[in-house]
Amino acid sequence: MYFTTIHQMTKMLDNLGRCLEKGAAHAKARSFDPAVLLNARLAPDQFHLTRQVQAACDAAKFAAARLAGRDPPRHEDREQTVDELRARVADTAAYLRTFTADDFAGAGERVVPLGWLPGKGLLGRDYLTELAAPNFYFHVATAYSILRHNGVDLGKADFIGSLALRDV
C-alpha cells in the first residue's frame, strides 16, 4: 500500500509536469508571459500555481520520506519559470523513484509527527490515507484547475495518465 501509493504519486508528478508543459505551450501560442499562469490563482487568498505545484511536490516528498523514516531533501521554493518548476517536479519524481517496497516495512505502525501540530502525530497508515494522499491530490488537482481555468487545453486523461490496462 505504501510503495503502491508512492509509485502512483510518481506517475501523477510526471502527469503534472506534462500539464505545466502544455501551459507553457499555450502561453507561447497566445503570446503571453507564462509567468501569468505561474501567478494565477482561483481565489485571492489561495496559493498561486507555482505554490500549488511546490506543495504537491512537498506532499509527495514528505509522504515517502516520513513513511520510510528518511530525512527528506530540502527545496528552497525559488522556482521562477515553468522550466524551473518542471525541474522541481522531475526532481521530486526522481527522489520518489529511489524508494523500494522494502523501505516501507512497518511504516503503517510507526507514528509520524506533524510539524505544524507540536506533540501530535498520526500512525503511518492514517498519515498516508487521511493526510498525505488527499493533500497531494488536492494540490495536483488545484494546479490542474488553475491551468484549465486559464484556457490551457487539458482533459481528465492529462490528470489520470497511463493505465495498466488488461484484456477482459
Added chain:
Amino acid sequence: MYFTTIHQMTKMLDNLGRCLEKGAAHAKARSFDPAVLLNARLAPDQFHLTRQVQAACDAAKFAAARLAGRDPPRHEDREQTVDELRARVADTAAYLRTFTADDFAGAGERVVPLGWLPGKGLLGRDYLTELAAPNFYFHVATAYSILRHNGVDLGKADFIGSLALRDV
C-alpha cells in the same frame, strides 16, 4: 487497503457535504440564488458544480461496488438544489458504510472491466490506485475549487476533515 480507501472516501463525502452546506449559507448571506453556485464551473467545457459532486459520488460508489463485486445502486442525476445534492452525497456515504473489510477479500486480483473502454479492464489493485482514487479526489477537489473560486469561505481543513491524531 481497499476497505481503508473506501472508508476514507466516506469521510471525504461527509466533508464535501459540509462544503456544500457552507456554499448554501454563503449564498443566503449574500442574497443570491444557490443555483448560481450549482451551475458554476471553472472553464466553459468543464462540468459544473452539481456534475462534479455527482461524479465524485459515482467514483466512490463504483469503486466500492466494483472492488467488492456488487451491483451499485442507480442514481438518476436529477439533483436541482443544494439540499438534493447534499442528500445524494449523504446517500452515497451511507452506501459506502454498508461495506466491511471482508467484502474486499481478493479484490486486488480480480479484473474490473471499464465500461467506457470495451474489452479492457484493470486489476482491482490498479483500478483503485490508478483510476478510482485519483478520479474521486479530482472531482472532490474541483467541487471545492468551484466553491472557493466563488467566494465561499473554505480552507484546507474543510477538504481534509478530521484526523486520527495521537500524542507523540
